[in-house]
């Protein structure tokens with residue numbers, strides 16, 4: 001049996017594992033990704049990038065290649081619980097206020113290309129089957145492939161995580177109460193009820209004759225169909241829900257006929273799978289040298305396009321911290337801050353998807369119908385819409401980092417900057433993060449020239465016509481402010497403490 005030695009072994013080449021692989025490569029960490037599938041499935045799962053994820057991908061120059069593959073559509077705001085009020089992200093000052101529609105497998109392809117450019121190996125047909133961990137490292141056995149030894153393992157192997165099961169970790173939460181089918185299909189004829197454009201989610205969902213369905217046109221005769229039965233959940237059938245049972249063609253035709261009428265005819269079925277709306281979260285994202293990210297750490301109903309985004313953002317949070325730990329420059333507890341910061345974020349998503357599940361119930365009781373009306377009215381109020389838009393887009397996310405300045409822990413809008421010398425050059429804040437380093441942005445030129453910074457922090461002197469709300473800002477590699485001051489004569493000891501406490505010893 002071949003034995004491979006590396007620094008990090010990542011189990012799972014989904015969006016989470018591949019984003020993490022790219023981040024580690026950027027930081028100069030050697031990693032191997034183990035993937036059980038012999039080749040990538042083109043099944044549509046996650047179909048969209050939320051505004052905050054778009055901003056983070058832009059930090060690494062990954063947004064442009066993704067936008068080039070996006071499904072063309074009129075810009076339309078996101079949704080909460082499929083309610084018919086588009087979410088407006090413009091008050092959050094972002095260059096990307098609309099979700100970008102792009103199939104998950106296309107996102108994975110772009111992420112994998114980037115990771116491969118950084119020297120990361122993705123081994124396919126290599127399902128992790130056993131894990132051993134000790135104080136020095138971990139070893140992963142694969143079904144028919146190599147055994148991999150590494151200093152850390154990151155489990156990104158999805159909602160049914162083998163690593164989680166091998167470790168016997170509880171995955172507390174609620175089982176699903178509804179089951180549904182997701183299918184990539186072609187339609188050979190369509191009734192007027194079939195949506196023509198990829199508009200707001202509320203215009204893509206309908207019900208009829210005991211079914212609910214969501215039909216997203218993808219161009220030509222291709223559609224992404226999601227459907228299930230309306231009516232109270234059938235607990236008896238849910239207990240023996242077999243997500244691997246093949247989806248029969250007649251199940252799809254019955255649903256299509258019920259919701260879109262007999263003139264709507266099914267052509268080819270490219271992919272079809274089953275899913276339920278279970279909600280669960282690991283209690284600890286780190287168990288010694290094993291960490292969990294993405295669906296392996298949290299699952300929830302796929303309402304509002306959150307899961308893939310959550311996983312990518314887990315990876316952006318973890319990558320630079322794991323690299324700093326491996327390279328011996330991490331402040332104590334930096335790695336643990338991954339759990340401390342990301343667990344509450346997923347808990348909040350589990351919380352609001354639970355609320356959405358009630359509101360989006362395809363067979364609402366009178367009480368739920370009344371609640372929907374009230375929430376629709378609330379979403380028409382700018383402040384309420386802004387709040388929910390911030391939540392669903394990820395733009396309002398902030399971490400409870402130490403520091404008194406109001407920017408601490410928050411993202412920054414992608415401001416235009418004029419860079420030294422003489423303010424001649426122009427750039428954008430987002431363009432400063434391609435190296436994966438942290439950035440110390442000096443907007444007044446007041447920082448002492450003899451300030452000694454670790455090599456993983458880039459000092460940028462610039463001016464910003466719109467102002468950023470501070471004169472000096474220290475921004476982590478994942479784009480969150482970990483120290484800021486509005487006082488050009490601020491005490492540099494505070495800055496040094498923030499560096500050694502949050503970024504590097």
Ligand SMILES: Cc1cc2nc3c(=O)[nH]c(=O)nc-3n(C[C@H](O)[C@H](O)[C@H](O)COP(=O)(O)OP(=O)(O)OC[C@H]3O[C@@H](n4cnc5c(N)ncnc54)[C@H](O)[C@@H]3O)c2cc1C
Nearest residue numbers: 012014015016036046047128158294295305306307308309
């Ligand atoms: C119907 C539906 C619609 C969705 N729509 C959206 C949406 O619009 N927006 C959104 O953000 N999210 C959406 N999601 C959720 C999104 O698809 C997931 O959250 C996302 O795939 C999680 O990414 P991941 O990398 O963590 O896990 P996964 O994508 O599940 O990847 C895990 C990888 O690990 C591999 N693997 C598993 N076991 C092993 C093993 N033992 N050894 C090696 N490899 C292994 C798997 O083959 C897979 O490639 C949707 C999900 C569903 C079901």
